[in-house]
Amino acid sequence: MLLAIPAMIENILQVFIGVVDTYFVGRIGTEAIAGVGITNLTMNVYIAFFSALGIGTTAVVSRYIGAEENEKADHAVKQSIIMALVIGLMFGIINLIFSKKILLLLGAGEGVIEYALPYFLSVAVPSVFLCVNMVLASALRGTGDTKTPMQVAIISNIINAILDYILIFGIFSFSGLGILGAGLATTFSRLISVILLLKKINSKDTKINIFIFGQWKIDFIMLSTITKISIPAAVERLIMRSGQLIYGGMIIKIGTEAYAAHNIAGTIETFSYLPGMGFGVAAATLVGQHLGKKKEDEAQSLGLIAYLLSTGFMVIVGIIFYIFAPVLAGLFTKDENIINQVVQVLRIIALFQPFLCITLVITSALQGAGDTRFPMYSSLIGILGIRVLGVYILCMRLGFGLVGVWIAYAIDITVRGVILMIRYLKGKWKEVRIS
Known part of the structure; x- marks a missing residue:
């Protein structure tokens, strides 16, 4: 805390x-x-x-x-x-x-x-x-x-x-x-x-x-050590940015109102990220320090505690999103059609806060251990393989509109969350060595 x-x-x-x-x-x-x-x-x-x-x-x-x-x-x-x-x-x-x-x-x-x-x-x-x-x-x-x-x-x-x-x-x-x-x-x-x-x-x-x-x-050896950890993390972020640009273009094709609703919902969703990002910093620091102390099991426990604490905060945010979705949407627009779309999206977001928390906190815990490649691979599968493809199928082909975008988002978050948690619980990241 x-x-x-x-x-x-x-x-x-x-x-x-x-x-x-x-x-x-x-x-x-x-x-x-x-x-x-x-x-x-x-x-x-x-x-x-x-x-x-x-x-x-x-x-x-x-x-x-x-x-x-x-x-x-x-x-x-x-x-x-x-x-x-x-x-x-x-x-x-x-x-x-x-x-x-x-x-x-x-x-x-x-x-x-x-x-x-x-x-x-x-x-x-x-x-x-x-x-x-x-x-x-x-x-x-x-x-x-x-x-x-x-x-x-x-x-x-x-x-x-x-x-x-x-x-x-x-x-x-x-x-x-x-x-x-x-x-x-x-x-x-x-x-x-x-x-x-x-x-x-x-x-x-x-x-x-x-x-x-x-x-x-x-010191080229130390630079190499830092670079080996940093490059996969950079690629992961570029994958996320690229995915956002691709499916953002698809949303624009749905219509101006859908794109406006998407941006409003995304802006509101940002506040749910804050606990996950904060506890992600704690997880990365504690996992890294306890690996340095050769206390691998304690490192794993601290990462999980950070996740559970963050989940508590984020579930509360999710409940607020679900109950007060019409009020939150109304702060940004008076257009009833846009408000209705934002409300639907916020209620989808509210249901998947625990999985979103995994992608924030457990990813940070793995990165704190120096295991940055696995989160990169999971993002490649989740963002490009599930989210972008899901948006294309659900929106462009099946006509689910903005709800389809966020259903694809929810599937991506769930799959990535499960994959990342399995990786964390198996503990292979404990074997990462810092030269």
């Missing part, structure tokens, strides 16, 4: 940054909102790689901390930072050179590009700050410190909100920069987060201490 609750709050705050940005940018105009949205589509692809590197960092650091080999943990964090700098700068250079071509490829018209380009250049080009930020936060979580990333997220939110207002609209004699100001506010808040996290890691009151001004050298 002590690990999970700060992680849950941090996830809420990360969502809130996007809400604040959208609120302020929305006052500029519709094209500005579209510009932010299309930039975020690109950033979501990059975040798949950044978060995967974070997973590798947490797995390695937690294992070394559990084994009380803190110097090796320090060394692993340094290698992760080096990799984060390389990946972040590489993406930044690509964004700088091909910025307009990327936006055109995503379908942006000239009117949207006028707004999207300044925001894209100010957010996507310096994406190295986001990458380093995610790695540092993951390293601290690997030590069992989820409070610092939460506290940094609070500060980042406050800075972002204040700068959004000042840089977008201006203050006193400063006239404001419009959407460029929104991008600069986001990037500056990420830079501040990096500085605060580095300060914490470089202090004496943490289990890792990387000495920013100490000796740094590339």
